[in-house]
Amino acid sequence: MIGMKKLSVLVVDDTIVYRKAISDVIEEIPGVELAGVAHNGKIALAKIKTLQPDILTLDIEMPVMNGLEVLQELRAKYPKIGAIMLSTLTAEGSDMTMKALELGAFDFILKPQTKGQAEGKKAIKQLLQPMLKAFAQSRGVPALRGKTTGTARPSVTKVPPRKFTSLNRKKTAGKSKSEIVTIGISTGGPNALSQMLPQLPGDLGVPVLIVQHMPPVFTKSLANSLDKKCALHVKEAEDGENILPNVVYIAPGGKQMKLVAGLDGQNRRIKLTNDPPENSCKPSVDYLFRSVGDYYVGRTTAVIMTGMGSDGTKGLAVLRDKAAYIIGQDEASCVVYGMPKTPAELGYIDTVVPLNKIAEEIVKSVKK
Template sequence: MERLGILVVDDTIVYRKIIGDALKEIPGVEIVGTAHNGKVALSKIKTLKPGLVTLDIEMPEMSGIEVLEALQAIPDAPVAVMLSTLTHRGSDMTIKALELGAFDFIGKPDSGTMAENMVKIRAALAPIIAAFRRQQQFRSMIGKRPAPGAVQPRPKTVFPEISSRAPLARNRATLSEIVGIGISTGGPNALARMMPMLSPDLNVPILVVQHMPPMFTQSLAKSLNAKCRLTVKEAANGDPLVPNTVYIAPGGRQMKIIAGPDGKSRNIRITDDPPENSCRPSVDYLFRSIAEHYVGRATAVIMTGMGSDGTRGLGLMKKNGAIVIAQNKESCTVYGMPKEPIESGLADVVVPLDKIAHEITRTIIR
């Protein structure tokens, strides 16, 4: 396996040391250099050509956000994994970084010894690097060109897009009255591109589980609300489900739907129930409740992300008559969460990111 070159960028020597020590214990990576600010980082990126950069968000002279903006003009620029302080300012800047295309982020530990913090950072970085390498290998495979005169195998389409299928809404007696979305790595960028495409007149509520810690989901909701024609908010316990409103599950907590006092309306319940699939909030946790309360009247969307959270919940939703839309492999930042639903046949529709909003609308409006 080709080694992955990583540049460590942080304005403090302590964290450069901690991150460097953590990376040295992850197989298949090589630290090609370090930088103490954004200007030095850009210079080293051009000469060292790392595949990945760990990038502190808040730095003097040139912030991590400014580095990301500059990287967009560099051919074959490395991907960035952001290191963020667990503060409201840090969360706002992290969401902006993710919307600018950062691959993922981890929080900087705010307590503990250097050795303890190294263990925490290694545990957070290892799965991110593994997911990046898998996606890197996939991109390399689809980017290969056959040699001149080579016999090309006939392409096999296992899960065609909706354009080759019958309109799904006509196969049900009713249209969807709710949309549930599960998403993780690459989510803020994908949601920032997809959700502004949704009409402000869908007249259904949308519930989103984005894997994130506390504070970050509030920043995500604020950012999306500024971009979308729908109202976007971080969900609160007891919120009634209101049409044309998007509810983001609070980071570090679980979100589900319960029946309202009148037995007809539906409200949001926020709980501290245990993590599922090592996730809190969990997509499975939300999808189970939608399956229970919206039989034959729901749309489920599974998008980019690591792991398999959401698959079991999708199975229940599909069993209860929901339509399942999955983001295709090629447009995912990480092809993890949609993989099993697609390969097992749970997904009714498999489309690239820029078509998801249209397919959601097809399940709601004839």
């Protein structure tokens, strides 16, 4: 690391326990250095001028100047400085976090629920370390470049680009239309979804199922926030409900979501389970994608978007073999080019487009 620039972090929190815990964690992470600490937003902004950090860890709820107010100032005056929010597992905390992500925060972590300081510090490190590495990758900070972000990616074996030889896809390519859309997304997702979903028409004609990596409570806030912006109805999915056209279902945090046969044998319905995490994720994109493939052979549009790690790659392999039409977000418009990267390298993706073109591709696939 000698001679290489480290990722510089300013810790902003009004609680001394969290300032100390986060500062200690930062000093333990290779390639990262502590720029300083601040106990409210006003002091943080004053220190930014002299310390010039790459990123802030930013408590949302603070006196004098809260995290959202700091973010607004960052966006106006220091747009290159990132922020990772620290939030509480409450309805108010989740609503504020959604606003923070819309204001351009890189990601967020939950303040630990554990009582012991050692356990809390360990929980913070497990969440914060991959995020800082992902941020460093996205900004090209040398000391952390080349490191895998989030869940390790599988080894990549190049395969030829698809020629629609899977199942009946060769015959149906360009002719059949999709009857369902399913989306996998993570870091940068709330902001990306708030840009993409409002571009979809209210008469899309098919259901949309989304896994966005988030904890419980936060997925409901996300659904409520998106519903206000979209022509489609957006809701947090409920166990046992039949899926309907023109409705967007977001998998609840802390649950796995899949499709199963409806009680009438014709409709498809949502099943929420307590099955274990996959790729350290619950909900998991792979888990949802596999189940969609079971019921919509040759009639699925799958979209893989910005996010850390590799969740979705194995599910896309299943969907590819079941003749799905697969859209990938391009590297330039991703906050973190993790989840779409391996499927693209493996040749699973039919079309790669920037964020502002994804809705258009979805509409084409369901309106053929």
